Amino acid sequence: MSDIYNDIEPNVIDDEMVQKAIEEQFPEDIGKIAKREGINFKDVTELQLSFRNILQIDNLWQFENLTKLQLDNNIIEKIEALESLVHLVWLDLSFNNIEVIEGLDTLVKLQDLSLSNNRISKIEHMDALQELQIFSIGKNNLTTLEDVIYLRRFKKLRTLNLTGNPLCNDEHYTLFVVAYLPDLVYLDFRLVSDTTREAAVLKYQDFTELLEREEAQALAQLEEEQAKQKELEYHKAAFVEYLNGSFLFDSMYAEDTEAAKLASLPGVGDLQEAYPSGDFVSVCENLFNYGLQEYEKREAEVSDFYESLHEALTANQQEGRKLILDFENRNKTVIYDIADSKRDEYRGDILQLSDALMALEMLIADQLESPVTESHLISRSRVLRSAFSLTIFSTMTQCRDLENRHHEELLEISITALEKSLKNELDEDLPADVQMLLVDRTTIVNAVNTSHGIHLLKIDKRESDILSNINHWQTSVTEKAVQNEIDRNRERIREIVQYIDNLQEELDNLEIMEPIV
Structure with a gap:
């Protein structure tokens, strides 16, 4: 060792x-x-x-x-x-x-x-x-x-x-x-x-x-989990993760301690059971399906934009290659000609090629500047963002309306239970923490309102998150397009300068190395 x-x-x-x-x-x-x-x-x-x-x-x-x-x-x-x-x-x-x-x-x-x-x-x-x-x-x-x-x-x-x-x-x-x-x-x-x-x-x-x-069982389980994770990532990309079911509804009650107490009151259990099985989950699922459709539209818009961009750049690159090929065919033997006039002519051709390539790059940069920074992508992304935002607001308004309706019914049942309790007419033995809610109207109303406030906050937070995500998408996709074009332009200019410098250096070196007669 x-x-x-x-x-x-x-x-x-x-x-x-x-x-x-x-x-x-x-x-x-x-x-x-x-x-x-x-x-x-x-x-x-x-x-x-x-x-x-x-x-x-x-x-x-x-x-x-x-x-x-x-x-x-x-x-x-x-x-x-x-x-x-x-x-x-x-x-x-x-x-x-x-x-x-x-x-x-x-x-x-x-x-x-x-x-x-x-x-x-x-x-x-x-x-x-x-x-x-x-x-x-x-x-x-x-x-x-x-x-x-x-x-x-x-x-x-x-x-x-x-x-x-x-x-x-x-x-x-x-x-x-x-x-x-x-x-x-x-x-x-x-x-x-x-x-x-x-x-x-x-x-x-x-x-x-x-x-x-x-x-084999472990592998099947792993593949199932990976498929679920992949599906979840897709939903997140569409900004509608956990809206295909009762996830939002369940989250409203996850931290609601008052709702757990109120559930013991006569009639509240039936009311809460009917709540998720009603329109609330259906409304969320409608938004989920709409969100997936909008995601595909957004992806298609971005894909079409970059495809058009690629076509324009390809045409420009082909024109640039044609200029270089014409230059090289025209000057195949000139560089080996000892005549100063031929060398001067070649030097002039290099400058002309440099000007032509730079002009071609300026032309494509100008052509791309409008659709990238002002027109197509920004306008289309704004339209998609606006339509999606309106649907989100409309959907979440429906969720709030359903929650408000549920709150009113819950409040009515709770007050009825309070009145029966004060008259000793409740047939059920309630837990001590629930009995503490049935001391007066203010206490029971505050408990119901607290539960209601928690639910509304969850709905508002989900709405805010989706709107924030779609706004971030709209900003990032346009900023990325602009930055890509800036980077491409800089790289292309660097390539042109390097190519021209190499031609000039090659000519200068030959002139230095010429034997003196």
């Missing part, structure tokens, strides 16, 4: 270490150039930091395009600081002092992982590694065969090394692993034979079939 390095001063990963490691990866001549001119860490795809007595993983965030990382034969105690290495395919952490598998959640492209010769006692925290094909965790502290079952979730795993762990001493080790990981091709550096596979199936078939049924 890496304990043999403990008499050496532990190291941390710093810029000097990685710079040296990268230079060592190149042939000598290229390494010298890299050392002289420097290395952009973003361009590095492989990094070897083996045998460097590293104690802690750090300072690797700059290697965002790294695909292969070797950290073997160090004294690392914890897997950490790998979050930015999202393109990593191959990772070697063997021969270290790691005790827990962790810190791998972002490495979703990882195919080959080596954790051999560490101090790991449990296979865990690897769920994100769905691309894993090769896993080596030999010579650790794994003691329980059942831990291997965790690896069933990796459907692409074909090569596994567990040799040297205590669990390998179990007489049924090989058959157990092969039975529970039926897609393995290699186990402990050996090809899994058909004979071994058949024996494994025969011995553990009852257990694996039960596990497969449980996994």
Whole structure:
């Protein structure tokens, strides 16, 4: 193990270490150039930091395009600081002092992982590694065969090394692993034979079939939950989530303690039972269906806008390419002509091309400015927002009217109950907290009004949220269109300037390099 390095001063990963490691990866001549001119860490795809007595993983965030990382034969105690290495395919952490598998959640492209010769006692925290094909965790502290079952979730795993762990001493080790990981091709550096596979199936078939049924049920449940979540996200995008049922109605009563007390009064239970089954839920569902329709309209409007925009830009780009092609065909041989007149003519053509390309870009920018910032998208989004807002207001007004009607009926029943209570004519024994409401008219009326106020606040809040969302959509979609055009225009001008500068530089260099006769 890496304990043999403990008499050496532990190291941390710093810029000097990685710079040296990268230079060592190149042939000598290229390494010298890299050392002289420097290395952009973003361009590095492989990094070897083996045998460097590293104690802690750090300072690797700059290697965002790294695909292969070797950290073997160090004294690392914890897997950490790998979050930015999202393109990593191959990772070697063997021969270290790691005790827990962790810190791998972002490495979703990882195919080959080596954790051999560490101090790991449990296979865990690897769920994100769905691309894993090769896993080596030999010579650790794994003691329980059942831990291997965790690896069933990796459907692409074909090569596994567990040799040297205590669990390998179990007489049924090989058959157990092969039975529970039926897609393995290699186990402990050996090809899994058909004979071994058949024996494994025969011995553990009852257990694996039960596990497969449980996994199928769990998968079905997961898919159902994912489908529900996807549907909910769609409803949220339409701003009408939780309006397809009694959700709004239920939320009105969720925090209404007074309603729970009033429900004990004679006649109130029947009234409250009839309330949600009446028009309230129907009104909400009508808004829900309308909201989905409006969402599709909004998406179609935005899609049509960007399609038209794309057509205009494509036509403009084609015109620009035609200008460049005509220029290049016209000047194929001019640059090699030593005549000053030809060179001057070529220089003039470069300036003309620059002016033409810039004029073309100004033309498309002017054409796009009106529909983007003033006309089509803004006007259409305002129309859609206005129509939706009116429907929301109308629907929520209906909900408030229904709540007001319910409030009036509840108030009437409550006052009747109060009058009967004062005359000792109530036939029912009521809870103590309910009896406290039936002391006088003011108390019972305040309780009913408090309940009513809570309900109205819930309705108002839902209305406010929907209106806020639709207003935000209208603002964001137009701002995004404007910003996209600004970014596109800047990028196009940068491309034109760079192209013209390259042509000019090419001409200048040839003039400098001409031999003096």
